[in-house]
Amino acid sequence: MGVIRKTKAVKALLQLFENTDNAMSVVDLVKRLEKDINKTTVYRILERLEQDGVLHSFNGKDRLKWYAKYEGCTPEHRIDAHPHFQCKDCGSVRCLHTNISIPVVENYIVHSAEILLIGQCKDCSS
Amino acid sequence: MGVIRKTKAVKALLQLFENTDNAMSVVDLVKRLEKDINKTTVYRILERLEQDGVLHSFNGKDRLKWYAKYEGCTPEHRIDAHPHFQCKDCGSVRCLHTNISIPVVENYIVHSAEILLIGQCKDCSS
DNA sequence: TGTTTATTGCAAATGAGTTGCAATAATTTA
DNA sequence: TAAATTATTGCAACTCATTTGCAATAAACA
Numbered sequence: 001m002g003v004i005r006k007t008k009a010v011k012a013l014l015q016l017f018e019n020t021d022n023a024m025s026v027v028d029l030v031k032r033l034e035k036d037i038n039k040t041t042v043y044r045i046l047e048r049l050e051q052d053g054v055l056h057s058f059n060g061k062d063r064l065k066w067y068a069k070y071e072g073c074t075p076e077h078r079i080d081a082h083p084h085f086q087c088k089d090c091g092s093v094r095c096l097h098t099n100i101s102i103p104v105v106e107n108y109i110v111h112s113a114e115i116l117l118i119g120q121c122k123d124c125s126s
Numbered sequence: 127m128g129v130i131r132k133t134k135a136v137k138a139l140l141q142l143f144e145n146t147d148n149a150m151s152v153v154d155l156v157k158r159l160e161k162d163i164n165k166t167t168v169y170r171i172l173e174r175l176e177q178d179g180v181l182h183s184f185n186g187k188d189r190l191k192w193y194a195k196y197e198g199c200t201p202e203h204r205i206d207a208h209p210h211f212q213c214k215d216c217g218s219v220r221c222l223h224t225n226i227s228i229p230v231v232e233n234y235i236v237h238s239a240e241i242l243l244i245g246q247c248k249d250c251s252s
Numbered sequence: 253t254g255t256t257t258a259t260t261g262c263a264a265a266t267g268a269g270t271t272g273c274a275a276t277a278a279t280t281t282a
Numbered sequence: 283t284a285a286a287t288t289a290t291t292g293c294a295a296c297t298c299a300t301t302t303g304c305a306a307t308a309a310a311c312a
Contacts, residue, residue: 005278007290027268038292043269045290061240063189063299064268085234096231102243103224108211111245114187117228119237131309133259153299164261169300171259189268190299 023068083115149194209241
C-alpha cells in the first residue's frame with residue numbers, strides 16, 4: 001500500500017469527489033479537468049487512488065469506467081457488494097448503501113460481484 | 127415483435143448458440159464467423175435477435191458485449207435477473223440459473239439489473 | 253415483372269482507454 | 283546542498299470494440 005503524493009493534480013481530482021456521493025465516469029472527469037490535467041494523467045491517478053482504497057471503480061451500463069468513493073469496504077470483502085444504480089434517462093450513477101448477499105454458487109469460486117441496477121432516478125421519474 | 131428472416135447469416139449465428147449454454151462475446155463471434163459474415167452484420171443480427179427475445183446481452187468485466195440465449199425471461203420481467211459469472215483467469219462467461227432478488231430501493235425505480243459475479247470457474251480453480 | 257423493403261458488405265469514422273517516451277518534479281542519499 | 287534516484291506528468295500516437303454511411307444485393311409484396 002504505497003503512499004499517494006498529494007500533487008496538484010491529485011488534489012484537483014479528489015476535490016471533485018469531496019462533496020458528492022455520486023459516481024463519476026472517467027470520461028466526465030477527463031472533460032471537467034481537461035484545462036488543467038492531461039487525460040492520461042487522470043486515468044493514472046484514478047488507478048492509484050483505487051489501489052490505495054480511496055476510490056473504487058466499476059463499469060456502467062454505458063460500458064464506461066465509473067469511480068466513486070470507497071466508503072469502508074475492503075478489497076478482500078467485496079462479495080456482499082453494494083449495488084450501483086444507473087439512470088437510463090440521464091445516465092447518472094450512484095452507489096446504493098443496500099448490501100446484497102451473493103449466494104454461494106456451485107462449481108464457481110466467487111471473488112467479487114458487480115451489481116448494476118438500471119432504471120429511473122428520482123429526478124427523471126417525476 | 128418483427129419476424130426475423132432466417133437468412134444464411136442468421137442461421138450461422140444461431141447455430142453457434144445451439145449446443146451451449148455459455149455466453150459468447152461479440153468479439154469472439156465476429157472472429158469465429160469472419161470467413162462468412164461481415165463484422166457489421168454480426169453486430170446487427172445480434173441486435174435483432176435480442177430485440178426478438180432470442181438472445182440477451184450484457185456487459186462483461188472486460189467491457190465487451192456478451193450474448194447468451196434468452197431462456198424464458200421476458201424483457202418486462204428482468205428484475206429478478208439471473209446473474210452471470212465471468213472467470214477472471216480464462217475470461218469465459220456463463221449464465222447462472224440462480225435467481226437473485228433485487229430489493230426495492232427508495233427513490234429509484236428499478237427496471238432491470240445486471241449482476242456479474244467474478245471469480246474462478248471449475249476448470250481454472252483445479 | 254416491377255416496386256418496395258430488409259439485409260449485407262465495405263470502408264471509414266468514432267471514441268474510450270492504453271503505451272512509449274521524454275520532460276519535469278519530488279524524494280533520497282552522499 | 284548537490285547529485286542521484288524515483289515518481290509523476292504531458293504529449294502524440296496507438297489499439298481496438300463498436301458505429302455509421304452508403305451502395306449493392308436479396309427477399310417479399312403488389
